[in-house]
Amino acid sequence: VGNRVHTFVRVKPTADFAHDMIKFGPDHKSIDIYIKKDAKKGVVNNRQTDWSFRLDGVLHNTSQELAYETVAEKLVSEALTGYNGTIMCYGQTGAGKTYTMMGATAEYKHRGIIPRAIQQVFKATAHSVRVRVSYLEIYNETLVDLLSTTTSSGTSDVPMAVVDCPQGVYVKGLSIHSVSHEEDALNLLFEGETNRAIAEHTLNKNSSRSHCIFTIYIEVRSRFRVFSDVKCVNSKISLIDLAGSERLSKTRSEGQVLKEAMYINKSLSFLEQLIIALADPKRDHMPFRQSKLTHVLKDSLGGNCNTVLVANIRGEAAHVEETLSSLRFATRMKWITTEPVINETYDREVCREGEWRMVNRSLVTYDPLTDIQKAEIKSQVHKYLKGAIDEIDIVNIRQVQEVFKQFKLIASQQEHEVEARLRSKYTLIDKNDFAAVAAVHKAGVVVVDGHLVQEENGRDLGTRTASFSSRHGGKKKSRKTRSSKGPLRCHQLRLLPCTVSCCRAEQTDLPMSGCVFFKFCCSSPPSKPVAFEQFKEECGSEISRIFKENKSILLARKKRSSTVAQRINFIKREMEGIQKALQAQKQKRWQEEYVDEKGQIIIDEKEFSLIMKLKDLKEEYRSGYAELQDLKAEIQYCQRLVNQCRNKLIAEFEIWYNESFLIPEDAREALKPGGNIRPGMIPINRVMCLEEDEQDRFERMQETTLPACPASVSFYRAKTKTDQKHMYTRTMSSLEKMRKKPGLITAAGKNKPLSFLHVM
């Protein structure tokens, strides 16, 4: 990238562009600003009116793709070779900093530098790369971990602080997340954005008033080896979206906004001071510690780091002062010199599998294994199977392949052994041979993978079946049919009478779906009612729980409604009684002509108390009636949710039943994580919040957009996932709130929105 900070200016498109004030040079590197003399300041006016700035590029009406290629691509590819890189967007609010950095996440082609950088990192080939990410926000001098909710280690409890150490600065308490795919990293990015938006909403803060730093940490190892020297290159890419830089006077802020603006002003002016200091070769003290922002950026600005600044400006005349100030800032940044160095180390650390992504293995070459090495691996595999050792040392890919080969060999030997043993004990009869079937039926037989099996010595099969199963229960079973003459493979055996329903289930956790996937080794599935009970306890437990909860809320509403209705009827009857009594009282008064000396009617105490009571009852009646109306609306709404929930439960059960019992084993394999079909058993948290139209949209998009642009799959998947997760969290918290308030909504609360658990 060079030996000084590279600066670019990006102009936000506008129909109101001040052509007479802002002019671009033909080389797309210079920008001139002209401001007319202020007539009010008289003829003698020394104020400068023309400025000329020369930068590394002016991005005017530039697509996101071109902006990325110009600003970031080289920096990211150098980060993959060990150079730290920083890209920072500076400019007034609304000038396009977030658009440049993050982009418009609704559309793939409008994604900004961060998602593109993530994609470039994961596209990188020829090395094994370990990637981690963090997302920090600095708001009013407070450090906020935007990914703290996604961590299970509870790092959010640690008070966050910027810490200096010989290796550089780091933020204590900031969670750093390992990611093995582009989609994982995008998930975290979107998660962070969502958290930022939530905080913005709940704390009534404005995201333009915080600085955000998304960091990609990269570790590249030149060879995937252990117990030998490994060249390890560490680098990080800091992607910074600064707070809006407008002046205090312009914002005319007060209260909270003023406080925020002051913090921003301070941190940006400290940043400016730091930049002036960094650009001055004579300065030996750099004021890094003046603010959280400058402290965090200590090793990300200049120094050994490739640094790029994008000054985002607005082209309208009204913003020309801000534009000038941003361009001045960019020019100052330009003078900071950098001496990028590769951060590489050699170590003997053992690579932890799983955290490493093998990229383009074909580029890594290994010598073939010798016979001695093969024998050693074979012995290790045997020891491992016997339980004598817990781990097999992994040296290189060749050795991993040999380990698998040995496992395969042993598995096939065992199959043959078992088959031979079975053949020595049982007679196999073709199921289609009806005469033979009829003959052996009398003797009592069982079905083995579509064949009738009879024990040669005629002993009871039940116990043998059990002993066979227990010895080989852990093995995978295949449902492939075989020819009657072909070898009988032990994993094809199902020593169960065909009328007996499912006998045993193996459980496999599906991390992607968060569900338990059942593989049944019997030939006939359990009855649906039995399976349904099981489904409700296992995979469907969450949805079943929600269904029950929604039903109980509905029931509570119905009960309350009936109580209120009874009460209203009672009040109504009471009111009618009082009205009758009052009528009688009035009649009596008229007959007896109760009047005082001024001729005014006198009401006796009894009548007065009846009037007061009627008034109270009317009040109570009105409020009860209002509550009843609310309850009716709630019941209707709740009933709809319960119905939706019931339908969802049944639909999910059907999918689960089909997948667990009816889909052939090989198709099931494909459904497993890593298989080429995504599990149809949608994870419960997605099931519950997946809006029909959102899913439809995604599917439609997959059919139309994706074939033309397969690289966008991760982006859209991550986006959809984050949206769904966010929706799910919202829904759950509504339910939580509801549970905490068992008291039913009173008439006073009738205008509050209903909060039931949505199951779409």
Ligand SMILES: Nc1ncnc2c1ncn2[C@@H]1O[C@H](COP(=O)(O)OP(=O)(O)OP(=O)(O)O)[C@@H](O)[C@H]1O
């Ligand atoms: N180059 C561009 N092309 C199209 N739209 C843009 C561009 N730059 C900015 N916008 C749009 O302008 C609006 C404001 O941009 P953005 O939020 O990125 O500004 P910002 O500088 O980050 O502001 P803030 O300081 O408030 O965060 C957004 O709706 C964004 O989509």
